[in-house]
Amino acid sequence: MEAQNRWVSTLRSCFPILTWLPGYNLTWLKMDVIAGLTVGLTAVPQALAYAEVAGLPVQFGLYSAFMGGFIYCIFGTSKDITLGPTAIMSLLCSSFIGGDPVFAVVLTLLCGIIQTAMALLRLGFLLDFISYPVIKGFTCAAAVTIGFGQVKCPLEMSLQTLDHNRLFFKNSVISLFWSASWVGDVVLGLSCLLFLLMLTFMKKSLSSIDDDASFLVRSARGLVWSLATVRNALVVIAATAVAYSAEVTGNHIFTLTGKTARGLPPFQAPPLSETTANGTMISFSEIAKDLGGGLAVIPLMGVLESIAIAKAFGSKNNYRIDANQELFAIGLTNILGSFVSAYPVTGSFGRTAVNSQTGVCTPAGGIITSVLVLLSLAFLMPLFFFIPKASLAAVIIMAVSPLLEYGVPMHIWRVKKLDLLPFAVTFLFSFWEVQYGIVAGVTVSALMLFHILARPKVKVSDDRVVVLEFDSGLSFPSSEHFSKLVYKHTLHASPARSLVLDCSQISSIDFTVIHELAELMKQLESRGAELVFSHLKPSVLQVLLLADLPSFKHTDTVDEALQLLTSTTHTTVNHSSDGQSQERTLML
């Protein structure tokens, strides 16, 4: 019976769906359908937009947006998380895949395999090495990069227009066409941005109105809330309608998405090689080699982003996620995603927030979202031709702007100035190559940690006998510093002085330190001085006893150690009248 219980509990932790499916009811279904549809209306325009960020044709965004819903429903531990393409992952992918869909799909497969392996090997703890300033530095830089990437296109076009105007001043038709398209894009983009900003602002101000309002007020609020929640879909639909009318009437005044592949992606094994335009074959291992560092950065960042979001919403809605199970769900989504031409996905902060706010009850909401994405792929693709790029740019800019938390560096500066260093390094390096930012930030924060370890603060009580107390553990990076301090205070004095080591703060010790200690004690002994340990913790004492240190002595307190040393010194003074001690003193 007990064995069966354990079996059920293991099964439940592997398939979290088993914990909520048996109790599934109509109320939950209603809420999940509403949330799923709402998220879907955000997911479709975002997916199209993020595919642009990743440097892929827009349909690849949708290909990546539906697998997550099905898989996460079965394996996910958070009711709020929605997996799919995100701004940051798209930016990261763009720098590794170079606009090649085959590379994208291979990256998805390998990323999924690595994430699943990490989950099975319980390697989720690796994320602990990415500190908060590094994460924030990276997201700020990514937001700036992505945002400016959207503004850059019209800007470049405007420069081009200027050139055209100068070069073909007489060829007024071309110059008019260019400027029309540019002006159209800018005007449309700014209008979309303004509309999105307005709705976001209205939604925020809603929460400040109190509960005791009339029916009319509440209905109006409900309407505004709904409109604001599906604002991305609204903006894209409206912009597409405007563009469609303009095109039909023969006015090419916007840059459009243009021709896209139609229908559902084929379900097929990911390609294991690619034949380029000039006929050379690139093998799977060559693609993997080309992806290089991406195979470390993308799986890690995908998990990091998703788990950070799951943690944030778990803390808000009062549940606890299982990091390794999340890792497994994302990994599996990516592996299966590579069969439907997806690029790597992770948890999306914006859509997860929408999901949570519309009151999703179980991960089943994701299924509704996925179905909506599949329906768009099957039936709406011809309409996507007319989506103006400027409207997608507005969606992206609004999605990444909350990532630009300028308050964070100020807060870090106020609290702990030194921690601004990994933030700044990550932020700046991210503009060089976005993945270098994380690597540089992690390296800097690791070195800072090592530096604390290597240079522990030390209290030196310098009476007749030297007492050293370190403020943290002794480990190999600090052994050299420790040895230098002992030399300075004891062996360089003449005559050499004895030493008490207050170990109350030392909770672990490694072989490098022990080796250094043995060396020091030999030196001290040859100069007639001594080293006494005090306040040793049992685990440290055990290691020191095993080490066979020459003349190892230890006491419970520093005072006892001082007494012990004073008595020994007296003995030495008494002995110094005989010949042998004299000789030893001369030899030094």
Added chain:
Amino acid sequence: MEAQNRWVSTLRSCFPILTWLPGYNLTWLKMDVIAGLTVGLTAVPQALAYAEVAGLPVQFGLYSAFMGGFIYCIFGTSKDITLGPTAIMSLLCSSFIGGDPVFAVVLTLLCGIIQTAMALLRLGFLLDFISYPVIKGFTCAAAVTIGFGQVKCPLEMSLQTLDHNRLFFKNSVISLFWSASWVGDVVLGLSCLLFLLMLTFMKKSLSSIDDDASFLVRSARGLVWSLATVRNALVVIAATAVAYSAEVTGNHIFTLTGKTARGLPPFQAPPLSETTANGTMISFSEIAKDLGGGLAVIPLMGVLESIAIAKAFGSKNNYRIDANQELFAIGLTNILGSFVSAYPVTGSFGRTAVNSQTGVCTPAGGIITSVLVLLSLAFLMPLFFFIPKASLAAVIIMAVSPLLEYGVPMHIWRVKKLDLLPFAVTFLFSFWEVQYGIVAGVTVSALMLFHILARPKVKVSDDRVVVLEFDSGLSFPSSEHFSKLVYKHTLHASPARSLVLDCSQISSIDFTVIHELAELMKQLESRGAELVFSHLKPSVLQVLLLADLPSFKHTDTVDEALQLLTSTTHTTVNHSSDGQSQERTLML
């Protein structure tokens, strides 16, 4: 006057020669000349042998062996250290330069520049990150690799001989020639080894004889000691004499060193590009790129080896070296070495030991050694044709055998089993590619250190209020673990329980932990529980005060914190009768 004193002291720390040259006297000169000559008699055969290990023509060993003496005399801080080619550096170089002298010289130049830059930027502390087990794992593996590399040649030749015997069974002249040469090499090699072993053993046993011996005994002892000290030169000279006689009489029974370049190397700027046999030009930047990781590994290992040796002899002969000044001396030696076609050098353990034992008084002994090497280059090169390779192999095997300290892993195992992991990883990876061993070992020891930081041991006193005491500092790798523990013991209980954090062992705190703390305190507050800090150190308290944590409370001792919480709990219990608290309880 004081300013002048400071100026003199700065000048002395930059040019340590100024500290001993003014007091130089005839006694010192005598001792330095004897030591310098003795070291020279070891340096010449070792330089020839190590050039073989590095995969370069033998004269390059001598080219590398004389610059160190001149430079170190001016800039070095240890009287014992002798710079020159060493077994380990030769092995490391061989894997990067691929037998190409141009690559070797470029490596020397860049290695010298990097080391000098490290010295000027005071980056010597980087060496602290290479722990003792990693160093030992590496030297053991290098000793095995170098030793077997010397045995491999005759073995391969023996296999070749067998093949020859089988294939050209009738062609008995060739097979006889081959087997003669092979048998000759093995017999000569083993004889040389035996002779060297015998002399080493005799020298060791000398020290056990007491001082009160007759003149005859003392003279015999002096003779044995002298012979044993110059044993390398003796063996090579004897073997060369035998080989010369054999060659002159027409018997080619040994593999000889063969034709070498004659005379002193030209003093010229290092080559900045290379033209290969098939006419393609390899530019300086391409060579540097090819050297790749060697530009990190070789400078670091060079410094590490030299400083480890300087420290060992400093501790024996009771002086203290300046790591950054040593770094500068090695760097400068390498930079200038690249002008005389040297490959990278470092401190040699074996020759430094000879130097110290023969009673060198100042670094001026190095000048004598260098002059001896230069004289060999100028006048003895024609004789080097006849040096049998087997005798050089014996010199190398005897030089590296003390590095094979099989006692070290046993000692580590006895004292701290876990530290055997970086030793084993370094040892094994070194056989794959010798430089990967160090990289893998450093990574493993860093991860082990991180793991200690990430999973601090914690004491949980679990009465009505939870008291957590961590055994070491809180830093970003541990923030996740910390947060999990708090959740487990306080927030997952119902009702949520309050928490006292005993910070007596926490000496530093970073922004990631503060962010996690703020999150936790918000959670605790919303569930009606509290977090009280106690035993805060001033530096940590200051940071926490700056962080604006919600409802931050701290007390001096844990008892006070418990009292504070008990009184607050009473208040909450009293309050819980009114409506608002009731509602809050229901909401949870």
